[in-house]
Amino acid sequence: MKKYLTSFGIVGAVFILAACSSNEQATDSSTKASTTMNSQDEKQTKYPLSLSVLDNDGKNHEQTFEKEPERVVTNNLSSTELLLALGLKEKIVGIMQPDNQVTGTYAKEVDSLPVVGDKMTVSKEKIAEKNPDVVIGRAMAFTDDAIGSIASYNDLGIQTYLQEASNMKDKPQLTTIIEDVRHLGEIFNKQVTAETYAKQLEKRLATVEKQVSEKKGTEELTLLPIVAFDSTKSTFSIFNISESIQSSMLRELNVKPAIEGKSASPSLETIIQTNPDIILYVTADRNKAMDETAVDSIKGEALLQEVKAIKNDRVYTVAYDDFMDYGTRLFDTMEMLSTKLYGNK
Structure with missing residues (x-):
């Protein structure tokens, strides 16, 4: 079996903002001459x-x-x-x-x-x-x-x-x-x-935190993010996120990486031994051919039927840019996982 490990350091769809006041771009001559600045000018x-x-x-x-x-x-x-x-x-x-x-x-x-x-x-x-x-x-x-x-x-x-x-x-x-x-x-x-x-993002985070606090269990869930699952060879790559911003996002959901540290064997044995509560399959254009059948292959793999993520139907899919970048797309991924894990309780 081919074994390799990909380690990354983080992504989130952004929403259209309301147009700000024209005062943010310029002030008229009377305001410029005034010694008392209004609240907009102070920013x-x-x-x-x-x-x-x-x-x-x-x-x-x-x-x-x-x-x-x-x-x-x-x-x-x-x-x-x-x-x-x-x-x-x-x-x-x-x-x-x-x-x-x-x-x-x-x-x-x-x-x-x-x-x-x-x-x-x-x-x-x-x-x-x-x-x-x-x-x-x-x-x-x-x-x-x-x-x-x-x-x-x-x-x-x-x-x-x-x-x-x-x-x-x-x-x-x-x-x-x-x-x-x-x-x-x-x-x-x-x-x-x-x-x-920023306040919109803070509100979204607070909403998720409230949902999680009300519905989480006493134990942290574990998540294993993988990519490029080849159903013909049972080979894939494991994303190491234990020291990245993705790990911080998971903590908001009472979730932690199933594998801590910088190395692990990306094999079916690893999935069995770590027994993650959640498998997050990350799609990418370069793996499109494999991605089309990956999730079904993971769910159908005979050796994985006792893994908690398989038994509880917690194999989810997310796009690479929505999970492995460093921007506001991570908020979308957080909300998606929060809904999957806690939205229907």
């Missing part, structure tokens, strides 16, 4: 703005924004969608090629954005050709071996913002995504819009 970003960002090695870098950024490159889908949710499409001058065909609220907008290159091969120089004021996205990508380090961009006069939710060194919580929303709102002078969105 305007004051530049220069300095923020500290944490790289994947745990080192902080101060980034200073002299004014509102006008040109942005993003390196992953969740950062792109966060900017779209804040009404910043016109500022996005480049994105990385998405891993999968994009679905959801912002699919058409993402498809219309210019692609700089593939995240595995694109160079810092190619990104710099877009003349961005800031590069935003997944922390792990900001190295000299990938898209370029924070320092190397700063040397070019380009600022960075690394999604805090993507940095495993900082042990991100699900609420870290909400903090990313607020930080981006501050950077781009969209604080009113960002705060509205």
Whole structure:
């Protein structure tokens, strides 16, 4: 049996925000002349703005924004969608090629954005050709071996913002995504819009927490996320999420990873031995042929019939971008699982 383990560090559909007041973008001359600022003006970003960002090695870098950024490159889908949710499409001058065909609220907008290159091969120089004021996205990508380090961009006069939710060194919580929303709102002078969105996310989280607290059992459930199940060979990959933001999302549901740590044998024996309460099958475009029959094959595997997830019909499916990224799609996945686990009790 072929055995391999895929380890990842996190994704969530975003909702259209109500348009913010025109006061967020500008104030009339009489307001500018006034010494007493109204509540809307108080939420305007004051530049220069300095923020500290944490790289994947745990080192902080101060980034200073002299004014509102006008040109942005993003390196992953969740950062792109966060900017779209804040009404910043016109500022996005480049994105990385998405891993999968994009679905959801912002699919058409993402498809219309210019692609700089593939995240595995694109160079810092190619990104710099877009003349961005800031590069935003997944922390792990900001190295000299990938898209370029924070320092190397700063040397070019380009600022960075690394999604805090993507940095495993900082042990991100699900609420870290909400903090990313607020930080981006501050950077781009969209604080009113960002705060509205952040409060929507907080409300969604509180709703799930209430549902779980009322209906959960005394013991934590266990979940095993797997991908690329080949029914002809019984081979697959196990996602290790024990130190990632996905683990934080599961804790909100009184669920923990069935496998802790960084290694495990992705075999039928592992499924039997861990005996998870839930199997979460993660689909991806590159595994489309296998994905079509995967769940039925898992449920029908004779050796797995005594596994709790099979016996209790708790084998669920989720798209890769909705589970293994670092944005608000994770809230959709949390709500889906909450409904599956606790909605009908």
